[in-house]
Amino acid sequence: MxxxxxxxxxxxxxxxxxxxxxxxxxxxxxxxxxxxxxxxxxxxxxxxxxxxxxxxxxxxxxxxxxxxxxxxxxxxxxxxxxxxxxxxxxxxxxxxxxxxxxxxxxxxxxxxxxxxxxxxxxxxxxxxxxxxxxxxxxxxxxxxxxxxxxxxxxxxxxxxxxxxxxxxxxxxxxxxxxxxxxxxxxxxxxxxxxxxxxxxxxxxxxxxxxxxxxxxxxxxxxxxxFLQFHPTALRLPGVNPAPLISEAVRGAGAVLVDAGGRRFMVELDPRAELAPRDVVARAVADAEGGAWLDAREVPDFAATFPGITAMLATHGLDASRDLLPVAPALHYAxxxxxxxxxxxxxxxxxxxxxxxxxxxxxxxxxxxxxxxxxxxxxxxxxxxxxxxxxxxxxAAEERESLSPDDPAPDRAAEPVRAEMRRVMSANVGVVRSEESLREAERELLRLKSATPRQAWRTANQLLVARLIARAALERRETRGGHARTDFPEPLPTTEGA
Ligand SMILES: Cc1cc2nc3c(=O)[nH]c(=O)nc-3n(C[C@H](O)[C@H](O)[C@H](O)COP(=O)(O)OP(=O)(O)OC[C@H]3O[C@@H](n4cnc5c(N)ncnc54)[C@H](O)[C@@H]3O)c2cc1C
Known part of the structure; x- marks a missing residue:
């Protein structure tokens, strides 16, 4: 004992x-x-x-x-x-x-x-x-x-x-x-x-x-x-995780513009770039031709944001000179x-x-x-x-009798996880609908059946993805981090609950 x-x-x-x-x-x-x-x-x-x-x-x-x-x-x-x-x-x-x-x-x-x-x-x-x-x-x-x-x-x-x-x-x-x-x-x-x-x-x-x-x-x-998508992750193809350009940069005066240079947040919300994240994330996702953060007028950017400045430099970008390409990224649960x-x-x-x-x-x-x-x-x-x-x-410690873990099945299942990530971003992302969520469920089930039981990490991730898709399907309203094109308003019954 x-x-x-x-x-x-x-x-x-x-x-x-x-x-x-x-x-x-x-x-x-x-x-x-x-x-x-x-x-x-x-x-x-x-x-x-x-x-x-x-x-x-x-x-x-x-x-x-x-x-x-x-x-x-x-x-x-x-x-x-x-x-x-x-x-x-x-x-x-x-x-x-x-x-x-x-x-x-x-x-x-x-x-x-x-x-x-x-x-x-x-x-x-x-x-x-x-x-x-x-x-x-x-x-x-x-x-x-x-x-x-x-x-x-x-x-x-x-x-x-x-x-x-x-x-x-x-x-x-x-x-x-x-x-x-x-x-x-x-x-x-x-x-x-x-x-x-x-x-x-x-x-x-x-x-x-x-x-x-x-x-x-x-x-x-x-x-x-209820997932929060950060509106201003740096948009660089194939870079995972997507580097974050913190909200504080907008707090310090940076503005969002579309491909035509239009400051689109001003028309959408009185708080403009400092509107709640879900509002800004949806606007960034919808921006004509993509969205860019313009921080050129932020005073002392490099001194105030040394980490972001260093990160941008590794991608050949300088906030005092360049417009920064941004996209919404899954940020917080x-x-x-x-x-x-x-x-x-x-x-x-x-x-x-x-x-x-x-x-x-x-x-x-x-x-x-x-x-x-x-x-x-x-x-x-x-x-x-x-x-x-x-x-x-x-009573007894079984350590010695436990057989070692074999990571090979999970390694082999990397294409399954890549497909899962694509399905989640495309169908359970910033905006969702019954159609996209049902599609996600179908795809995730298909991926599950293609995953051997020994790939337990992959199976767990698929399980959590399915739980998120199911929860999103069941919430037939738009509220906070959950936006449905087919139910664009909050349900009055739960408002203020
Ligand atoms: C880029 C970025 C910037 C952010 N900026 C801010 C900010 O400025 N202010 C703010 O309030 N929030 C911010 N957030 C959110 C905030 O950082 C997180 O919500 C918070 O740090 C979560 O802390 P945590 O301790 O719950 O988890 P984490 O800090 O994520 O730690 C999780 C730990 O669990 C371990 N772990 C996971 N699975 C297993 C397992 N199976 N077995 C053993 N260990 C495991 C991990 O290795 C890790 O050590 C930011 C998030 C990101 C990604």
Missing amino acids: TSHAAPLIVGAGIAGLWTAWRLSVEGRGSVVLTKCALSDSASAWAQGGIAVALSPGDSPAEHAADTMAAGRGLSDPEAVRVLTTEGPDRIRELLALGARFDVATDGRLRFGLEAAHTRPRIIHAGGDRTGAVLVSTLVEIIRADPAVEIVEYAEVRELLELDGRIAGVRIVRRNGRVEERWGPAVVLATGGVGQLFETTTNPLVATGDGWALAYHAGAELRDLE MGGISTDLDGRTTRTGLWAAGEVASTGVHGANRLASNSLLEGLVFADRVAREIVGEPPVTV
């Missing part, structure tokens, strides 16, 4: 790292498992910043009102209240940990403006390197913490049950070795689903694994149809594994935090820069909730 006291945290983005940090502060060790290196996460890539009600004159209530408006009637007011009222304390803690957010000449935090925020509220670090700064701050602390075991290149393949509760994971190591780890709680912090689409800003690790794991374990998923306000899923022993979870904060659309904050706030609540879970006792 072996006793296991350390909770298992799957994922090393902001949500996973913060869970481990808080547990450690509360005196509990943990195991952080991540399928690639620690730097492979959306968190490490976040550019724009973190929304938080800390600027003079701002308040959690105003931040909450903007978040509710973005959610188009589907955000849970209590989840939004938790996010906006607990957010400032998490940022103060990050500051105390040494995270270097950008400050003005008077030494106070600098606040930027982003789409659909009614006032400047976004804090940054390293200009547009917010995520990298945050992740490296946390990684440094956690690496030095003997209470936290970090296991890189440990891909969670399955959730394990013990006495009717989730209490372990089966992982595949880089050399193919399969192992089991047990713990009093399993926290899924596996991030998003962008890699199921052809054009996405998400890193290669964002393959929807958490949704598949939760689904197989019988946990409830919700609102999977609003829905996910249903959780309560403490991150508890519908399966005992299983928690979820960060982008993989559906806390109710985002409703039908996410307010820009709310996701890092959500990761911090709800991971913190998960940690405080599981800190008291008693150790689990496991």
Whole structure:
């Protein structure tokens, strides 16, 4: 009999790292498992910043009102209240940990403006390197913490049950070795689903694994149809992921033009380029002859956006000289594994935090820069909730008897995944219809039957793609990140729900 006291945290983005940090502060060790290196996460890539009600004159209530408006009637007011009222304390803690957010000449935090925020509220670090700064701050602390075991290149393949509760994971190591780890709680912090689409800003690790794991374990998923497409990914054929040109660039004055040089957003929405993302994404997708971002008039572009400037240079582009070709790209999943306000899923022993979870904060659309904050706030609540879970006792360790994983079937199925990504972008993308969604379902089923069972990664991705298409088919309205050409209006019955 072996006793296991350390909770298992799957994922090393902001949500996973913060869970481990808080547990450690509360005196509990943990195991952080991540399928690639620690730097492979959306968190490490976040550019724009973190929304938080800390600027003079701002308040959690105003931040909450903007978040509710973005959610188009589907955000849970209590989840939004938790996010906006607990957010400032998490940022103060990050500051105390040494995270270097950008400050003005008077030494106070600098606040930027982003789409659909009614006032400047976004804090940054390293200009547009917010995520990298945050992740490296946390990684440094956690690496030095003997209470936290970090296991890189440990891909969670399955959730394990013990006495009717989730209490372990089966992982595949880089050399193919399969192992089991047990713990009093399993926290899924596996991030998003962008890699199921052809054009996405998400890193290669964002393959929807958490949704598949939760689904197989019988946990409830919700609102999977609500996906946010970022309107301004750099449009470069064959480049995956698509490099992002953050909203902050539009906040700093860049405008969108079509092939004829017309500034099309001015005619479509009074907020022009700073209209909510779904509005801008649809306009960019529809723009006559394509869309370009004109940032030539943005003062000090290179100093304000050093990361974007360097990225553009690698593609031979200079924002002070060139128009930047842009297209919408799958960016963020609003829905996910249903959780309560403490991150508890519908399966005992299983928690979820960060982008993989559906806390109710985002409703039908996410307010820009709310996701890092959500990761911090709800991971913190998960940690405080599981800190008291008693150790689990496991009868026998089967490690040696598990046969190694064979990645060959998944490698051979790359054409299937490429086809899946094409089908998802073409039929379940910025705009959808009954016809496109039924076509997606048919194609995804066909791809499933062409996929051998041993290609379990591919099968999981196809499963999540089908779940998204089904959810989109069932929502017969247009709302937030979900736009239907055949149902172009929101349903009055759910408005304000
Ligand atoms: C380019 C870009 C820019 C962004 N900019 C901003 C911004 O400015 N502000 C903002 O608020 N949000 C931004 N976002 C969104 C935000 O970064 C993410 O929503 C957030 O970082 C998600 O954090 P997370 O901890 O939930 O997941 P992630 O940071 O994505 O981490 C997921 C982790 O899970 C691991 N993992 C996945 N599957 C498995 C598995 N099967 N086994 C083991 N490990 C696994 C991954 O390796 C990774 O470590 C941006 C996103 C992108 C892609």
